[in-house]
Amino acid sequence: DIQMTQSPSSLSASAGDRVTITCRTSQSISKYLNWYQQKPGKPPKLLIYGASSLLSGVPSRFSGSGSGTDFTLTISSLQPEDFATYYCQQSYSNTYIFGQGTKLEIK
Amino acid sequence: QLQLQESGPRVVKPSETLSLTCTVSGDSISGSTYYWAWIRQPPGKGLEWIGSIHNSGGTYYNPSLKSRVTISVDTSKNQFSLKLSSVTAADTAVYFCAEQAGWFGEGGIGYYHGMDVWGQGTTVTVSS
Numbered sequence: 001d002i003q004m005t006q007s008p009s010s011l012s013a014s015a016g017d018r019v020t021i022t023c024r025t026s027q028s029i030s031k032y033l034n035w036y037q038q039k040p041g042k043p044p045k046l047l048i049y050g051a052s053s054l055l056s057g058v059p060s061r062f063s064g065s066g067s068g069t070d071f072t073l074t075i076s077s078l079q080p081e082d083f084a085t086y087y088c089q090q091s092y093s094n095t096y097i098f099g100q101g102t103k104l105e106i107k
Numbered sequence: 108q109l110q111l112q113e114s115g116p117r118v119v120k121p122s123e124t125l126s127l128t129c130t131v132s133g134d135s136i137s138g139s140t141y142y143w144a145w146i147r148q149p150p151g152k153g154l155e156w157i158g159s160i161h162n163s164g165g166t167y168y169n170p171s172l173k174s175r176v177t178i179s180v181d182t183s184k185n186q187f188s189l190k191l192s193s194v195t196a197a198d199t200a201v202y203f204c205a206e207q208a209g210w211f212g213e214g215g216i217g218y219y220h221g222m223d224v225w226g227q228g229t230t231v232t233v234s235s
Contacts, residue, residue: 087153
């Protein structure tokens, strides 16, 4: 089974900061990597699919990169509504396992 | 606009079978080329994919749950369902259903799936 390691598990930042979250997989998954945002009491929201493709309607301050085993989600300038928990998810070989999550908190 | 709504018992006894239904509105399951998924989230913890089904009946399950999970689809009711057998307290969670759509990647290279429309979730507690 493919193992996923997301880091950091939590992160404190201020509005306007640039932040990066990392996801690593135990074997190559090409670009089969999604990123989600979840706020308390709400279902997750898909932000990025295929490692770097932004879903329609998602602000351009979000970006994704990587392929193989190393992936990043970058928020270029944090907005107040971006403080949430972020999850990566692999979609390789018809399994859709999530990373452990990164909680992004206000500093 | 596509909407999904989970329904089912909120409390299940240990060793029994958890059964949930997701009702899809705003689109036809039988007319869709997409998959439909179940995901859960234990209190204060992360997301766990349970499994996915196509309207043709083809299924994929999380290997860690595969022995206890059955996902089925009823196109006549525009619903899909989850059964999880032999539940324990560890199965207490918010259960979400979701549409698993697909898109071509940048430059038309690759075809990628992700959960783009979600139900609000339903809390299921395993307790005697």
